[in-house]
Amino acid sequence: MSSADVSRVTREANESPVVEWGARVGYAVLGVLHLVIAYLAVKIAWGIGSSGSQSADQSGALSTVAGSTTGPFLLWVAVVGFALLGLWNLTEGAISHGEATDRLKLAAKGVMYLFFAWTAFKVVALGTEGSSEKDTEDATQALMGSPAGQVLVGALGLVVLGIAGYHVYKGWKKKFLGDLTEHPGDWAVQAGRAGYVAKGVALVVVGVFFLVAAVQHDADKAQGLDGALKSLKDMTGGSVVLTVVALGIAAYGVYSFARARYARL
Template sequence: MSESVRNAASDAGDHPVVRTGARVGYAASGVLHLLIGWIALRLAWGGGSGSADQSGALAELGSTPVGAVLLWVVTAGFVLLGLWQITELVGADEAKDKVKSLGKAVMYLVLAGTALRIAAGGSSGGGDAQTSSLTGTLMAQPFGRVLVAVVGAVVIGVGIHHVVKGARAKFLEDLRANPGRWITRAGRLGYIAKGIALALVGVFFVVAAVQADPEEAQGLDGALRSVLELPLGSVLLTVVALGIVLYGVYSFGRARYAKV
């Protein structure tokens, strides 16, 4: 890649609008995780409704008195955070950094699309239904079950990475300054809880591949609901839900201290 392209990407990433927008995006992620955790807590104790995933959280946000305005802010934040990740992708030297930035860019832009659809009055779509549909599409391809198993293994790997990142507080490397004791503690527990939830999602993909049944694949909502089927399921889901809330708290600290 030419040096001029790298310089252009660096200039774009350093633009005040993109940098500020990226911080808004991290704050939007905080709001999202607070809502997911809240929905999961209600689920744990049999109250309320909603889907404990990103789509459900955005739909719940849209149902608040100021939801329409907040959804547009969230959309803008995720778009700019996705664009910032693209500038990081272009400027990265190592392949693993490029893959990580690409994955994050896609994730944030997809979230922006979901928020935009809800803000415009559309449906949030069912996260688990979309997951099963995607799994069915993959299985229809040559070596489809292998592809689904690989997806599951990758998601499990990402979950384990989150757990390790939380346990070792390696998330502090993403920040330009130490955010303080309480944000650090929230980050530790939040990353571990989110990692456990992601690993569960990955396990369901592997099970779907083994059983050749796309319906076995579950998104975040389905994975969290599966915790209720375990002994002391309500207690376990409460712990995970509170951890997701803490990840949201950490995300607000990241919005302030992130290296952007």
């Protein structure tokens, strides 16, 4: 197959109504998962139920959804939605004529959504819940064991901090409106603003954990979203702080529903 044929197939996949529909479903599923993560975070903040054994992250949200009456159906929808959202981002990155950094971001998002699809598939088809925190520690351990491992983990921490800062900037300046085809309404704008800032705050903590892991040469110090949120509870007034961040994450979930309708695809 020639490069022209590959380009044509890629563009056809990107512009397929099925892929576009699936991508919008993916954003809606992302909204549901953020609402569940916020719910779990509030439970952790106030010690409600068996909150200590629950993960306030993607794996915890998927496990919670799996335990509901319609859980299997919703998880299959998540598998399809995330897979097609990942495919759209990858094909958009491949055919886009934008700057290299924008194309790289699209590719990275595509890989991330495909990972989400695989995680959901493992839960619904294989009955494997998994642990995002363990995956984070294992990946950090593998990175730490490579040549210049401490430097690489430290660099990863700086990258996460950069992403965190961009989230805060994107939310505060309402730059996320550029991802939409039209104004979604003031409720969605305010939800998106609060959501991006809250996610940025959580990512700041994640980035700091990676830097600590690098300085102390200890992969166990690296934490994902769950560890970051739980660490907020240990602060002075931590229950209130974690609740505020959880509300922000819930707001991002609400914005994701608007994005499912108005996303620029």
